[in-house]
Amino acid sequence: MAARDTSSLLVVGLLLFFHTWGAWAIAEVNMEDRVDVRLDDTAQINCMFSTEDGLGGTIIQWFYVTRTGEKQRIYYLESGLSYPEKGTPFSDRISVNGTGATEGVVLTINKVQLKDELEFICYVKSLTDGTAEGRTKLRVFQTPATPTIVGVQKGISIQEESMSKxxxxxxxxxxxxxxxxxxKDNTPMRSIPGEVNVLPSITIESTGLYSVKSELAMKVVKEDADAHFYCEVTYFAPGEETMMVETSPINITVYYPHTDIIMWVESPKGKIKEGDNVVIQCSGNGNNPYTTFSIKGGENLSADTSELVVENITRLDSGKYECFALDMESFEEISTNITVFVNYLEDVVIKPGKIMEVPQGDEREATCNALSSLPTQTAWFKNGEEVVKGHTLALKDATFDTAGTYVCVVTAEEVEGLERSGTMRVYIEGQPVILTPDITEMEESPEKTVDLNCYVQGYPYPTVTWSTSEGKILPATSETETDDGVISTASVKVTGDIIVFCNATNSLGEDSVTFNIKAKGSGVIIAVIIICILLLAILGSVLYFLYKKGKICGRSGKQDLSKGKAGKDNIVVEMKSDNTEEAVLLGVNGEKQLPSDQ
Structure with a gap:
């Protein structure tokens, strides 16, 4: 009985084995090892399978593996019946495309979250071919924000004993x-004990995302003053891609002591002359804020600064100038010096002096020079034009045209602007000479005021007087001294023909010129006056004739007063009466005379 039971069990076991072996051989599931997706995007996981059961003979289930390693079903699909499991993190975010009748289904997960980074299982069960499953890991990615870099703002000394941030x-x-x-300058930096320290720190945000910070500290050297530091950030992206982004570079300020200093004249460029504002500077080959500079030279001193300004410098400021650099950390001092020379050009000296009096026709010489630290060139000018080069001005056969102001200019051409000048006034002694005016004969309208000019050469300056032919003295309206004489102006009113004299005198002689002014229309007036006089004479004669003939004075008949012989006492006047037509003659004594008595 026992043997029979055992054989029965063996047969059943063999049948079950062969049946199961057939299912393993036929039912297959193919899935990708991993699916990459960005945060908040949609993930699709494919499950490809093969079975002979066909429609209605296959059950498909989706699971995920929890953090503790357990399997949790999230979806069930059988013969057109499908539903997501309730109460899972995926209940309202997943769907499955496909009915199981085909050889593939797709699990879709919406709005993927970081916690979705799990392993998903597609489990396929065939009624005849057995079961099979496939697994896919879902990986989630998020591109980080743009990296930032912040360098230290303060300077770092190479004398620091410990590493500096x-x-x-x-x-x-x-x-x-x-x-x-x-x-650093395209070379990656790694931590080196005592020299470089790269200290990273990682923060997991409440969202599950990572924030990474890295701090660099090192012991700086002088060469780090010119170095560029930057960071490279690498991160992963879907598809096994490694992405990279770099920050902008930064520089650091490195302090290092001076081992040598230089000194120079910053301005002016080139040679220095008296009156310049001179700027002297010094600088070291280090970079140390704890170094004090001072410049000394003569009575000038610049404390705690590397610049000395000497205003309106003079030759007394020439000499040695020193620059001192004191390291306040080590108290070591270094120095250097330069020699400053101030060029000069003294005032011009003219001999025989600023005034030279030369008799007309004579010869004289004047010299001009100026003491200078540099070679000089001398030139004489008159009225802005150069008359001679050199120190000596020779005046030969002097004339009035020789008179004037001469300017001597001394220049040190090696230094721009180094120039001095002086003046000399030359007077030519001679008796007055009046330069004849262009017009001395003129015709002007009556009542017009005429300005007359008299230009007189001569020295000592002539005295100019104005007068008329009638002996009237005219006052000068203006008088100006020139290089070689005097210009005098007088005004005269034209009332008729007039003659005006300009007289010039000095201790050496005299001269004069005459101006004839004719009044316009004066001949016509005289002719009119003569005609008028003749007419009056003719009129008088006519009246007298008429009187003699009795045509005037009330006489009605011809009567000659000269017929009656009357003495001085018998002058008779005839009187008429309009009423009686009787004429009565009265004598000188008042006696009444009858007409018959005439």
């Missing part, structure tokens, strides 16, 4: 965790 790099909100690498 250089700067901080930071990148935020990335997934998976980004990495930061420091570079």
């Amino acid at each position: 250089i700067g901080t790099c930071e990148v935020t909100n990335g997934y998976p965790k980004p990495n930061i690498t420091w570079y």
